[in-house]
Structures are given as structure tokens and as C-alpha cells.
Amino acid sequence: MDKAKIRELIAQMTLEEKAGLCSGADFWHTKAVERLGVPASMVSDGPHGLRKQDQEADHLGVNDSIKAVCFPAASATAASFDKALIEKMGEAVGDSCQHEKLSVVLGPAVNIKRSPLCGRNFEYFSEDPYLTGKMAAAFIHGVQSKNVGVSIKHFAANSQEHRRMSSSSDADERTLREIYFPGFEIPVKEEQPWTVMCSYNRVNGVFASENHWLLTEVLRDEWGFEGYVMSDWGAVSDRVKGVEAGLDLEMPSSGGYNDRKIVEAVRAGKLDEKYVDLAVERILNIVFRYTENAKPETPWDMEADHLLAADIAADCMVLLKNEDGVLPLSREDEVAFIGEFAAKPRFQGGGSSHINCFKTTSALEAAEGLKVIYARGYSIETDEATDEMIAEAVAAAKKAKTAVVFAGLPDVYESEGYDRSHMRMPECQNALIEAVAAANPNTVVVLHNGSPVEMPWIGCVKGVVEAYLGGQAVGLATVRVLYGDVNPSGRLPETFPKKLSDNPSYLFYGGEGNVTEYREGVFVGYRYYDKKEAEVLFPFGHGLSYTSFAFSDLKLDKTEMDDTDTLNVSVRVKNTGSRAGKTVVQLYVCDKQSTPIRPIRELKGFEKTALEPGEEKEVRFTLDKRAFAYWNTEIHDWHVETGEFFIEIGASSRDIILAETVTVRSTVELPRRYDENSIFMDLLADPKAKEKLRPMLEAMAKAFAPSDNAGEAAQEAISEEMNAAMLNYMPLRSMVSFGSATGEQIEQIIAELNR
Ligand code: BGC
Numbered sequence: 001m002d003k004a005k006i007r008e009l010i011a012q013m014t015l016e017e018k019a020g021l022c023s024g025a026d027f028w029h030t031k032a033v034e035r036l037g038v039p040a041s042m043v044s045d046g047p048h049g050l051r052k053q054d055q056e057a058d059h060l061g062v063n064d065s066i067k068a069v070c071f072p073a074a075s076a077t078a079a080s081f082d083k084a085l086i087e088k089m090g091e092a093v094g095d096s097c098q099h100e101k102l103s104v105v106l107g108p109a110v111n112i113k114r115s116p117l118c119g120r121n122f123e124y125f126s127e128d129p130y131l132t133g134k135m136a137a138a139f140i141h142g143v144q145s146k147n148v149g150v151s152i153k154h155f156a157a158n159s160q161e162h163r164r165m166s167s168s169s170d171a172d173e174r175t176l177r178e179i180y181f182p183g184f185e186i187p188v189k190e191e192q193p194w195t196v197m198c199s200y201n202r203v204n205g206v207f208a209s210e211n212h213w214l215l216t217e218v219l220r221d222e223w224g225f226e227g228y229v230m231s232d233w234g235a236v237s238d239r240v241k242g243v244e245a246g247l248d249l250e251m252p253s254s255g256g257y258n259d260r261k262i263v264e265a266v267r268a269g270k271l272d273e274k275y276v277d278l279a280v281e282r283i284l285n286i287v288f289r290y291t292e293n294a295k296p297e298t299p300w301d302m303e304a305d306h307l308l309a310a311d312i313a314a315d316c317m318v319l320l321k322n323e324d325g326v327l328p329l330s331r332e333d334e335v336a337f338i339g340e341f342a343a344k345p346r347f348q349g350g351g352s353s354h355i356n357c358f359k360t361t362s363a364l365e366a367a368e369g370l371k372v373i374y375a376r377g378y379s380i381e382t383d384e385a386t387d388e389m390i391a392e393a394v395a396a397a398k399k400a401k402t403a404v405v406f407a408g409l410p411d412v413y414e415s416e417g418y419d420r421s422h423m424r425m426p427e428c429q430n431a432l433i434e435a436v437a438a439a440n441p442n443t444v445v446v447l448h449n450g451s452p453v454e455m456p457w458i459g460c461v462k463g464v465v466e467a468y469l470g471g472q473a474v475g476l477a478t479v480r481v482l483y484g485d486v487n488p489s490g491r492l493p494e495t496f497p498k499k500l501s502d503n504p505s506y507l508f509y510g511g512e513g514n515v516t517e518y519r520e521g522v523f524v525g526y527r528y529y530d531k532k533e534a535e536v537l538f539p540f541g542h543g544l545s546y547t548s549f550a551f552s553d554l555k556l557d558k559t560e561m562d563d564t565d566t567l568n569v570s571v572r573v574k575n576t577g578s579r580a581g582k583t584v585v586q587l588y589v590c591d592k593q594s595t596p597i598r599p600i601r602e603l604k605g606f607e608k609t610a611l612e613p614g615e616e617k618e619v620r621f622t623l624d625k626r627a628f629a630y631w632n633t634e635i636h637d638w639h640v641e642t643g644e645f646f647i648e649i650g651a652s653s654r655d656i657i658l659a660e661t662v663t664v665r666s667t668v669e670l671p672r673r674y675d676e677n678s679i680f681m682d683l684l685a686d687p688k689a690k691e692k693l694r695p696m697l698e699a700m701a702k703a704f705a706p707s708d709n710a711g712e713a714a715q716e717a718i719s720e721e722m723n724a725a726m727l728n729y730m731p732l733r734s735m736v737s738f739g740s741a742t743g744e745q746i747e748q749i750i751a752e753l754n755r
Contacts (some may be wrong), residue, residue: 001288003046003281010280012525015273015588017263018280025248027233028053029288040516041287042150044100046093047139047347048073048471049355050270052100059067061748064624068096069305070355072347074108074135075450076316076468078493081584082608083138086490089312092305097148103290104149106352107709108136110183111199113160113451113494114510114524116423120416122349122469126493127525128540131184132601141193147293149286154232155184155216157518158199160580164417165234165371168202171518176203176397176743177631178522180236183461185223194227194286196642198247200235202514209235215246229283231549233352240265244272246278302358306473306698309363313470313477315582318490319544326402326442326462328484332372333401337364337435338393339377339429341406345476346380346448347474352415355472362475362483363406363446370483373400377436378428380410385428390435399439404482404743405433409450410465419510423500425453425687433457446478452496452650455537466490484546489582489608491543491652495526498652500538502529524655541586541603541652546611547577549586554658562665563628563640569621571649571658575611582610585619587655589627590646592661595631600655601648623647628664635670642666674753676733683732691754700727 006307010018017033023030025040050068060337071077071093075087097105118124127134138151157169159181171180187193198215208214209231219225225609228248236242236250239258252260300411301684319327329335337504343364348355364374374398378385385393397403407429414420424430437443437460442461447453448470467478480486497503504520511517520528526540550573559567570601573585587605591598605621615702625640633640649655672686677690680697683689701723732750735741741749 001292006281009038009284010277011518012036014262015266019259019277019491021283022248022262022276023254023259024252027252028432030283033735036391038284039287040406041103041290042101043104043106044102045107045352046105047150048353049093049104049107050100050105051353051355052095052102065356066100067308068355069302070357071309072313072471073105073122073348073450073469074125075122075315075352076470078131078135078607079318079468079490080312080316081491081606082133082315085312085315086135087142087271089139090139090309091145092308094143094146094148095142095298095321096300097301098146098295100295101296102148104151104152104416105143106151106197107153108139108150109153110136111154111158112180112183112524115505116452116468116497117420117509118159118451119161119414119419122353122414123353128603129492130180131606132183136183137187137190140193141188142190143546144194148290149227149232149336151197152184152187152193153193153197155196155208156180156199158201161417161512161517165513166514167511168205168515169518170515172521173633174631175518175521175717178509185586188219188223188225188581192226194289196225196227196647197232198229198235200232203251203261205236206755210238210241210245212245220246228286234594240271242303243275243279248282258324264643309471310473311475313474314480314486316470316490317477317481317488318466318492318680319488320538320542321462321464321465322544323457323462326444329402329482330674331483334371334399336373336375336400336403337367337406338396338403339406339432340380341408341448342374344380345406345474346408346411346617347470349415349450349469349471350411357472358612360472363478364475366476366479377405377432383426383428384412384585385432390432393432394435394439395559397404397443400440402442402444403440404444404446405436406446406448407433409453414450421452423452430456431716434460437461452494454499458537487546487579487581488544489543491541491584492538495536496538497529498535502534516573522599527602530600530653537655539652541650545581545583546576547579547581549583550574550576551657554647554649554660556660556662558662560663562663562667563625564667567623567662569647570618571625572616572618573609573611574616575613578613580610580612582608584608586650587621588648588656589623590648591628591641592644592646594641594643596641598630601633601653632670639668640664640666674750676750679731680726682723692749692753696735696741700738
């Protein structure tokens with residue numbers, strides 16, 4: 001329905017009807033206005049599959065949802081670094097939404113993995129904003145190509161579960177812009193998601209649900225968002241403020257309480273009715289966009305989606321370690337699968353994204369017909385390994401050529417609603433791995449977890465496969481990777497620190513009371529570890545393969561450019577091994593020298609590419625201003641500082657293989673304002689100021705220089721360089737104290753410079 005018609009409809013509504021439309025009818029529906037032919041529409045969690053509940057169901061998952069297909073969670077899909085793959089997953093989710101008459105799937109969740117402790121890390125993509133934004137955009141593209149919408153969530157800075165409904169995420173402007181916003185900004189600008197979900201928390205003291213700056217100035221005015229904003233479930237504090245701030249739909253419902261507040265505020269002249277009209281218009285645009293494109297006849301082939309989920313999961317797995325080529329396994333050899341996760345894999349997390357799978361495939365089931373023996377190793381339920389269990393596991397390990405321990409985090413360790421208090425795996429599993437590794441030198445660990453874990457046993461095992469939370473078909477995918485039917489090609493979307501206290505947010509994570517200060521600023525994840533030259537367990541971007549790749553011929557189409565130009569980059573990549581495989585070409589940009597304090601390098605491009613043995617391909621990237629820019633808080637905009645930048649191609653943030661240099665010139669002159677406290681260092685960096693100050697500077701230098709007849713000791717005490725260095729930090733006003741200028745002269749210079 002076009003905008004004019006929707007406005008006509010709104011003009012016929014009573015204030016009560018309009019206020020009513022600004023909140024849900026129940027947990028999952030928007031309201032209908034039957035007399036005007038306005039239909040209700042349904043939304044549902046996700047995002048890695050559907051969690052569609054009936055009317056009476058509560059959203060915490062106690063009541064069952066319909067049978068559906070659980071794809072890998074975002075922690076896993078991010079590791080694929082494969083935009084086309086996640087777009088395919090989005091298409092499948094979109095089809096299932098059409099089939100189930102859902103207008104919007106609630107996701108993707110794009111909050112940054114600030115600390116390994118966040119309970120919802122398994123639902124989030126990465127510690128890196130660019131990777132997060134690009135993967136989310138690809139998923140959204142897939143879903144929305146089916147004419148159903150997404151709700152990208154949780155906007156914004158919702159990187160902890162601790163006190164999630166009251167806590168304020170206090171971060172400076174640059175940190176928000178560079179780290180916590182791009183996961184939203186990239187998809188909003190590229191894909192125009194139908195809806196955005198605001199987060200529970202406050203941002204710098206103001207609830208996201210009533211944050212005008214966030215919901216209107218940044219999201220709509222700057223990024224051009226056109227859809228509607230809904231609240232996270234129960235995130236509304238002051239509904240009237242929310243309407244004015246740009247929160248269109250309150251979810252689920254306040255039983256009419258907040259609707260009445262809206263009506264009262266309008267009647268009392270405290271809220272302009274135009275804000276209510278605007279919210280209704282935005283909601284109805286989407287409601288009608290869905291109803292006019294609804295295709296409930298769309299088939300939903302769950303078996304086909306199960307196989308797709310397996311294909312996706314296999315391409316997400318990260319081979320972290322593979323000493324002596326312990327993997328892939330041979331079908332001829334006897335292998336021990338050890339650990340209850342081999343029979344009952346952990347493949348999804350707890351909370352609102354929890355899916356009622358129509359089936360699952362464990363590794364043990366997938367290995368049917370292979371020479372596999374199984375030992376339970378530990379009990380998931382009691383989180384214990386008895387002596388008998390360990391003894392049985394050791395005996396199995398001794399019998400087999402290779403022992404594969406399936407380990408990771410049980411459900412209770414990570415979930416929506418609370419955070420972890422440490423990043424260790426269950427003690428019983430660590431003990432089991434050590435016992436098995438002592439019994440069989442060819443021990444491999446497969447990990448099921450949504451966030452980094454400590455690996456005290458890393459030196460005792462030959463192989464580690466990070467499966468993340470790989471969805472209901474994870475067992476099938478794992479067996480394919482273990483036996484080499486699929487060559488692993490995942491890359492870590494986050495750094496694995498050696499221990500929790502190495503993490504940059506460690507000192508501040510969780511905050512004090514209801515305030516969490518994001519004091520590490522832009523130094524999140526590898527941005528911190530790389531700058532600190534800190535040792536990590538596995539770096540961002542790391543991942544091995546059963547074949548090998550060589551990168552060569554990095555070419556830039558220019559060596560100098562303005563920040564308004566684009567830079568075309570190409571690099572050749574060759575499969576130098578004997579198996580087909582996929583690799584990820586990672587492009588980082590490094591500001592060689594910069595006035596603002598910046599990370600060493602930042603990911604600004606990535607491409608996954610498949611290569612047959614011996615095959616070589618060219619991979620291309622185009623970089624624009626944003627690839628070189630930082631957020632400048634003086635101009636409140638992205639800014640590139642003139643200078644040289646390395647364009648780097650790497651196999652991880654710690655393994656840079658090729659680099660070339662480009663000089664980028666800024667086309668924006670930063671405003672320079674001076675006053676009597678401006679220091680010489682800054683003044684002298686400005687040619688105009690330098691020229692004006694020259695006569696006084698000469699007088700000043702003389703005043704400070706040791707006199708010609710001063711003794712040698714005095715000459716040594718203050719050399720010319722020392723003088724110059726000291727002068728650097730002196731303010732303009734000091735010229736008056738040292739007799740090099742009068743106060744009036746200084747005032748005049750300042751006035752002239754600021755003109
Ligand atoms: C979660 C959202 C979810 C919503 C609806 C909230 O508790 O934070 O991610 O979409 O519930 O289930």
C-alpha cells in the first residue's frame with residue numbers, strides 16, 4: 001500500500017486506535033484495526049531458524065514452539081567468513097517465515113563480543129564490527145529477498161547480560177561509532193532491514209528505548225533507516241518519551257497501560273500527536289509490505305534445510321590445531337569418539353533463540369558404518385566424570401589409532417539472561433582430555449561452545465576443531481570435517497586469549513551497579529591484543545586447512561589518492577596443496593603513523609574463495625574513505641588523517657603475508673581554534689600559525705638558549721634540542737611571562753588565527 005493510502009487510513013483512526021497500534025496485541029502480534037481493514041502481523045524469534053510460539057506461549061521458551069530447523073548460531077556462521085553461505089541460510093529462514101505466515105524474524109543479533117563472558121556471545125557474530133556488519137547484511141539480504149523482514153538487534157551496546165534491563169553501557173562517542181555501531185550501520189545502509197529492535201540497556205545513561213539520539217538522529221537521520229523500531233521484550237521504561245525518541249512499537253504489550261499514557265500525554269499537550277502518527281505509519285508500512293507479499297503456499301522442506309544446515313556448519317568449523325597432520329582421519333582406522341557431546345551435541349544456546357528441532361544428527365549417528373568406538377567420558381547432566389567413565393575412555397583411546405574428545409560448554413554455562421563468571425570448561429572435561437591424551441598421542445578435541453574457553457591441555461593434544469554451536473546437523477558436519485570429506489575453512493571471528501584476565505575489558509566488564517564503563521574504548525579484541533603485542537592462544541582470523549595456500553601479487557591501482565577516491569586492490573591466491581579447499585583472504589588496513597591513538601590494524605575486507613589443487617585466482621577489493629577513517633570527535637564525523645597506510649593481506653591479524661603502501665590525502669581540513677592555552681607543538685604543526693609566530697619564537701628561543709659565555713656544564717644542561725622539546729609544551733600565554741610578547745600581541749594573534 002502506498003504511503004498516501006496509509007496516511008488516509010491513519011487520518012480515519014481515533015487517537016486510542018493509533019496509540020493501541022504502538023504496542024503488541026500479545027507476545028508475538030501487532031494489532032489489527034478491523035473496521036479499517038488493518039491486519040495484524042506476526043513476528044517470531046530466530047534468527048538461526050524459527051521459534052514460532054502459539055498465542056499462550058511465553059517467550060522464555062518454557063512452552064514449546066513449532067518444530068523447526070536449527071541452523072548454526074551466529075558465533076559459528078561468522079567463522080565461515082562466507083557472505084554467500086550466510087545469505088543462503090537467510091533465504092531458507094525467509095522461506096520458512098513465508099510458510100509460517102511470519103512478517104518478521106527477530107534477528108540477526110549483532111552486538112559485539114566484548115568479553116568472553118557475555119552469556120549471549122553464542123548469538124553474536126564477532127569482536128570485529130566490520131565482519132559483524134557484513135555477515136549480518138548478507139543474512140538480511142537472504143531473508144528479505146523472500147519479502148519478509150528481519151529485526152536487527154539489540155540496538156545498541158548490549159554486550160553483557162548482567163543487569164541487562166537496567167545497566168547503562170557508558171562508552172565514548174568514538175568507541176560507539178567505531179566498534180559498537182557498524183554492526184548495525186552497515187546492514188542498515190546496505191540492506192534497509194524492515195525493523196530494528198532496541199536493546200534493554202541504557203546507553204550513556206539513557207534507555208535505548210527512549211534514546212532520541214540513537215533511534216532518530218543516528219539511525220534515521222544519519223543512516224537513513226526507513227522501517228520501524230520495536231522494543232526488546234519489556235524494554236520500555238517511559239513509553240511517552242519513547243514515542244518522541246522514535247520507538248514505534250512496544251513489544252510485547254503493556255495490557256493497554258502504556259497506550260493510555262500515550263493518549264493522556266497527547267490530550268495534555270505533552271506529546272505532539274504527529275509522533276504517534278509517524279510511529280503508526282512506519283508500522284503499517286511494514287505490516288502491509290508483508291501482507292501484500294505473503295506467500296503461505298511457500299514450501300518448507302525441513303529435510304532439505306537439515307542438509308543445508310549441515311553444509312553450512314561444515315564450512316563454519318575452524319581447525320585450530322593440526323600437528324603432524326593428525327586430521328583428517330582415515331576410514332580404515334579405528335577411532336574412539338569420547339565424550340557425551342558425541343552422542344548429544346550442544347548445538348544451540350539457551351533463551352529466546354532456542355529452537356524446537358525437528359531432528360538432530362550427532363557425530364555418533366553420522367559415523368554409522370565407520371570404525372568408531374564410543375565412550376561417554378562424562379555426564380552432561382551431572383557435569384561429572386566418574387573414575388569408571390575416565391577408565392572406559394582411556395581404554396577406548398588406547399585401542400584406537402586416534403581419539404576424538406567431544407567437549408565444550410554445557411547449556412547452563414552460557415545462555416541468554418546471565419553471564420559466565422569464568423572462561424573455563426568443566427573440570428571433568430579438562431581432566432578427561434588430559435587422561436585421554438596421556439593414553440593416546442593422537443588426540444583431537446572437538447569443541448562445542450559459543451565463546452572462547454581456556455585450553456589448559458592445548459600442549460597435550462594434536463588437533464583441535466572449533467565447531468562453535470553448529471546447529472542441529474552439527475554431528476554430520478563434524479564427521480565430514482574429521483574424515484576430510486569437507487576441508488575445514490572457518491576462521492576465528494574472535495581472539496582466543498590464554499586466560500580471561502588477558503581480555504581488554506577484564507577490569508571493567510560487568511561494571512559497578514547499573515553502570516558499565518567501556519573503558520578499553522576502541523581496543524576490543526585483536527585491536528587490543530595486537531597493539532599490546534600480547535600472546536594469545538589463537539588470534540583473530542586464525543584457521544587451518546588440510547591443504548595449503550600461497551598469496552602473491554598484491555596490487556593497488558594507485559599509490560596516492562584523496563580520501564574521496566576509491567582504491568582497487570587485487571591479490572592472487574593459489575592452492576599449493578593436494579586437496580581442494582577454501583581459504584579466506586583477509587584484508588587489513590594499518591595507519592602507519594597517526595595522531596589519534598588507533599589500533600595497529602583493522603579488518604576492512606574479506607573474501608572466501610574455493611580452489612582446486614594447483615588452481616590460482618585473483619581476489620579483488622575496493623576500499624573507500626571508511627577503510628582509512630577514524631571517528632573524529634571534533635567534527636563528529638569520519639576523518640582520514642593525511643598519510644601513509646599499509647594495505648595488508650593476512651592469514652590472521654597476527655600473520656600478515658603481503659603489504660603495500662598507499663598515501664591518502666584528506667580533503668577535509670579540521671577546524672583549528674586557538675586560545676591563550678594552545679601549545680606550541682600544535683601551533684607549529686599549522687603552517688599559518690607557524691608563520692605568524694616566527695618572530696616571537698626566535699626571541700623565545702634566544703631567551704632560553706644558554707648564553708655564549710656560559711660554562712660547558714650549563715651548555716650541556718640545556719641543549720638546543722632540549723630547549724625545542726620544552727618549548728613544544730608551552731602555552732602561548734607563557735610568551736608574556738618570558739617577555740617575548742605582550743598580552744595584547746597574543747590576543748591579536750589568536751584573533752587573526754581564528755578568523
Ligand atoms: C530477547 C530478544 C528476543 C525477544 C523475544 C528478548 O528477551 O532479548 O532477543 O527477540 O526476547 O523473544
